[in-house]
Amino acid sequence: MDTVWILGDQLRRDTGALAGCRPGEVRVLMVESDSKVGSGRWHRQRLHFVLASMRRFAEELKAEGFAVDYRRASSMRAGVIAHREEFKPERLRAMSPMSFDGLELLRALDVEVIDNDQFLCSAQEFAAWAGDRSNLKMEDFYRWQRQRLNILMDGKKPVGGTWNYDAENREPPPKDGRSWPAPIIDSLDATDARVIADIARRAPEAFGSSFDGLWATTRTGALARLHQFVDEVLPLFGPHEDAVMSTEWKLAHSALSPYLNIGLLHAREVVDAAHAAFNDGRIPIASAEGFIRQVIGWREYVWGLYWLWMPEYRELNVLEAESPLPAAFTGGETDMACISHTVKAIDERAWVHHIERLMVLGNLSLTSGVRPGALVDWMWKSFIDGAEWVMLPNVIGMALYADGGRMSTKPYASGGAYINKMSDHCGNCRYDPKKRIGEHACPFTTLYWDFLARNEPELRSNHRLGNQLGSMRKLKDLDAVRERAVEVRARLIDGSL
Ligand SMILES: Cc1cc2nc3c(=O)[nH]c(=O)nc-3n(C[C@H](O)[C@H](O)[C@H](O)COP(=O)(O)OP(=O)(O)OC[C@H]3O[C@@H](n4cnc5c(N)ncnc54)[C@H](O)[C@@H]3O)c2cc1C
Ligand code: SF4
Known part of the structure; x- marks a missing residue:
């Protein structure tokens, strides 16, 4: 049987090497690397977020009927070698990793690499857009994305007649004493307890408060946070984006980046949710445009630049x-x-x-x-x-x-x-x-x-x-x-x- 290797920031069923696979057709490999977990001063919640999300995703795949080899190993390399020895897969494939070093590792291990489709603009498409432009302006890239993805467009023109409403988004902290929606907090379960104990043992230098359920570690939890954001917070997105308040930690920011970055959410569904709220008249154009610019503009621009300029850039x-x-x-x-x-x-x-x-x-x-x-x-x-x-x-x-x-x-x-x-x-x-x-x-x-x-x-x-x-x-x-x-x-x- 072939093996599909799912990396810790690719926790999706419908992208990359796992897309379209059915239980019984492939075995799934996931590796928790001790050297990564123990490599220095990680925030406890960061470690918890990744480990708990990986373990829960593996459980979801098992519940669907997949054979999952979830293994702890001294390194990624060691985990893959041990898997090959034990299961002797005919082919081992994975989605192209999110990091340059990860891609090098996959190549060195002779893993078949599938295109990364966790972004709306692939590294290759970005490189073609960049071409021989002397100036890679985010605003130009963003307008190109809006047009080719047909988001907030009215034919060839931007909806509302303006591409960018940022001029309205530079206000200092609000002084009206408003209250902001309370974040969703999940209760901790046995998986969380095991991860907390593991971190205490395996990451002696870890710092920061222990995991308390603020961050979702499942797709269901991430979707709940996306819907809360769109319904209650997105209408306020924009004007106070640049403000910093000692009494309010996120103002109208979405705090969705962790889920986007490890696959619990996809940029497409986040943008679709914001777009639909705008089309239904639930949010003003300045909020919709400002948020969508962050996701299809800044986020994808940064992803493209990374692959264009690595490895010299670092x-x-x-x-x-x-x-x-x-x-x-x-x-x-x-x-x-x-x-x-x-x-x-x-x-x-x-x-x-x-x-x-x-x-x-x-x-x-x-x-x-x-x-x-x-x-x-x-x-x-x-x-x-x-x-x-x-x-x-x-x-x-x-x-x-x-x-x-x-x-x-x-x-x-x-x-x-x-x-x-x-x-x-x-x-x-x-x-x-x-x-x-x-x-x-x-x-x-x-x-x-x-x-x-x-x-x-x-x-x-x-x-x-x-x-x-x-x-x-x-x-x-x-x-x-x-x-x-x-x-x-x-x-x-x-x-x-
Ligand atoms: C010094 C520095 C370090 C940063 N480190 C990270 C990091 O480790 N991980 C990370 O995801 N982002 C990072 N960012 C970008 C940005 O600050 C965060 O994505 C954002 O604060 C996440 O909060 P949010 O989800 O509430 O964003 P929102 O304001 O709600 O924006 C929506 C989404 O747009 C995307 N986005 C917005 N701005 C950027 C940007 N500049 N680059 C990439 N994506 C963007 C994010 O996915 C974000 O979730 C960094 C920015 C700076 C200046
Ligand atoms: S160091 Fe103090 S005075 Fe200076 S910017 Fe920060 S809070 Fe303001």
Whole structure:
């Protein structure tokens, strides 16, 4: 009998090598790799999410009648070799993995690779779109996706006459004291108890709060969260997308990325649900367009860039940033209210929203000169939705500008003023976002000016930074700012800030 190998982020019945297979026709192989689980400081909920979702998917396949070889092994390679020895399959096939190294492994193991159809635009289609364009703008890709997938289109024109409603989506935190829908929480069962015990034994360095049912580990649970999002939250999606609130962890974000990334949901069904809600008049065009842009635009764009630019991309570090992570990211105390809140939120649920990733954690790492590989590794292990394909463009390209502008036209660097405008953190902080020197100077503000000065040779040719560099050169206290920045950077590392 042939074997179909299902990797831990391909938990779908209707895609890849398992699509169309019936019980009795193929045996299914799934491997839990000890070296992966035990490889460093993973968030407990992240490990739990993957392991419980894999085990439950295997049970579902067994209930359907499939013979499933679910095995624990020292590595993926060892698991596949042991399976071959025991079952001697005529053919072993798998869907093309989500990572470059995974694909290399499959090739080395002589596994038959089936195209990956967990995305709406395959790596090959993206490469054809990219062709010899000099500029791979997300907005161009998104419009191309809208047209070819016929989503929110009125013939050749965008529904509503406008492609992108982002201009309406930049509002600060709402001040009307509104309440947001409570998240669905599943009760834990015997599978969860076994996974919790396993993690305690197999992942001694794991950190963060234990799994509490916030994240679904089945397709049924993921669908319930999708429907709740579409019915109760999507109508609010948009205006406050960029806001950060200490009292509300996800505002109108969907928190669906974990399920999309391991196959419990497919982009097609998520987009169809949002599209249907718009067609029924249940959500405004700005909310529908804003959300659909994230899924068929940003998500697929990042996937395409990853395959287009790997493997060289993960080594890029054009700003030669070499600092380790701030101590506060890995358990140290800090008086910076925005950082303290964000890191605690990660501890609690292994998730923070896009602006906290980009403009709080990413911004501090960019302006203080954190080594790109260190930030990628930490975020990958800390976020419930972490994966290399999505992490590299977002961290190397978007957050750290380590690719010199291949992905973003300018670095997302900002001082405390931006965080003060978009969040409610600064009022509770010992630092002052307006100050750039002195003991109470906001580290973001000091580091922002220092970043521009320190990297001026690399950034000078970027015309979009002309005004910012001009303002930096005019600062009368620039020397004092740079002196303070040296101290701030050292204290971020030793954890005394
Ligand atoms: C530094 C940094 C690290 C990130 N790390 C990850 C990561 O490990 N895993 C991950 O899935 N996303 C990552 N992102 C992208 C984005 O922040 C998350 O996808 C998003 O916050 C997930 O929350 P959500 O489901 O509520 O998103 P929503 O705001 O509700 O958006 C809907 C969906 O669109 C997709 N999406 C939106 N923006 C992006 C983007 N920039 N890249 C890819 N997909 C996007 C996601 O699948 C998301 O579920 C990162 C972004 C940055 C700046
Ligand atoms: S003052 Fe600076 S460090 Fe404090 S919360 Fe605001 S941006 Fe963060």
